[in-house]
Amino acid sequence: MSVDPRQRRAARHAQPPASPAQQTHRKPPITVARITDAALEIVASEGYDALTMRRVAGVLNTGPASLYAHVVNKADIDELIIGRLCAQLVLPEPDPATWREQILDVCAQIRDQYLRYPGISRAALAMAPTNLDVLSVNERMLAIILAGGIEPQTAAWAIDALLLYVSAYALEISLVALRQAHHDDDWVFGRDELIRRFAALPADQFPQTRRYAAELTSGTGHERFDFTLSLIVDNLTRRRRSGKSRSQEAAANQQIRDGENG
């Protein structure tokens, strides 16, 4: 019935475990799960740029054409690995008392998963928001923020902002890490080299950059990450609905859209 892998993908969710351990034969069959495993293995060890149809097929001891019976596209493989990655997250039950820590924890988990598979966030950014696994993450994040008493519209946009920033942050970190690993030493600069370069800029054109080179290059750990996420989440609490002062909230929303050029 399902020759077309598109129909396969449509029916991929909700699969019974089928028969257990029947591949006593020499060559195990190619499955979507094995393709996903191979792809993630490649990305984890060599980065997203090395994720190639031929490389995946090579891990599975076959040719690239064999994959297209199980997978529509390379974009389909991207969707598979992002889905697997989302499924590995541990999503807490929404708790109104600790919703802030909960949402920050989920974001940190996503970041760490992205960093475990360098460059994979590029696939996450390019993926359509149709996938069930990423929708599950969205659902849980929405539930957590709603439990914090934030307005639905604010919560929805906040989730978008958080996920977008997390992806971009992980992508940037991964790219410099991959550049370092590939060129091995130079052509990419460490923090000291970067400060030296900033100090060597023309003084009349880059006064602030020269003066604050240390601040510009700091944030080696995840300080920048924590900074931005706290910025977003802290400001969310100002817009939470409270039974008393609706006027306060109206003022806050007015403040939102007084920015430029609507």
Place this chain on the structure above:
Amino acid sequence: MSVDPRQRRAARHAQPPASPAQQTHRKPPITVARITDAALEIVASEGYDALTMRRVAGVLNTGPASLYAHVVNKADIDELIIGRLCAQLVLPEPDPATWREQILDVCAQIRDQYLRYPGISRAALAMAPTNLDVLSVNERMLAIILAGGIEPQTAAWAIDALLLYVSAYALEISLVALRQAHHDDDWVFGRDELIRRFAALPADQFPQTRRYAAELTSGTGHERFDFTLSLIVDNLTRRRRSGKSRSQEAAANQQIRDGENG
């Protein structure tokens, strides 16, 4: 002596206009400026994925090998077009009274430039922060935020957060636009289709997504963009250094956060 295009790139900045209008011959010579023009033309009309060495060479009526006398890499072309794009921004003189509007305006300009050249923000995300033109933008943004009385460390991290978010936002918008343009109609969903899909999700697993499908899919214009940027910039004012006399600036900021502290 400068056969090597790397040395060309090093000497690319600060070029005298050289001899004017000497190409009275039939075929104008290939220059870095013409390569940049051709590349931007391609990206503007067909998107970043269509930016290819062969396409650029085709616009210039030559073969791909001819480009490598002027350019090191394709990454070098990426750097050229991002630099050109940054140079086209109009960066205001820092004004302590309107620093908030100024920084939002610069971000909106960057966003619009990114959207004018669909997918180009991928190149911006992947580029090393060494380029002079992007450093100029950084410098000006830093000066603007510092004029607002924000602490240097906070300002530096805020710039990073803003640029990262703007790039990711523009990339996402560009990608869905390109998907719409390529597949022409279906396989990509408009907002109505998306709401319908959200409503069709299993009720026990996606209660919030089903309930707030309208909020999740709203923000068609740049409302999401304005929301997030305001979120970041508004919360910056809370961490400004409480120091010397900054009366007018304090008044402006008081106006901003009038909803707080009664």
Place this chain on the structure above:
DNA sequence: AGCAGGTTCGAACACCGTTCGTATCAAGGT
């Protein structure tokens, strides 16, 4: 047994970034 349909996969297509070697061409030095 015979058939049918899903699965595997070698070969190929069109395209990509990049390199090599050669042809072209303007200017400089006898």
Place this chain on the structure above:
DNA sequence: ACCTTGATACGAACGGTGTTCGAACCTGCT
């Protein structure tokens, strides 16, 4: 005038990519 020199231009090719085609193969069912 010629020859030399050095930079530019570019056809051809290499190895890699995603994807398709068609023929084999195997498996399960009548």
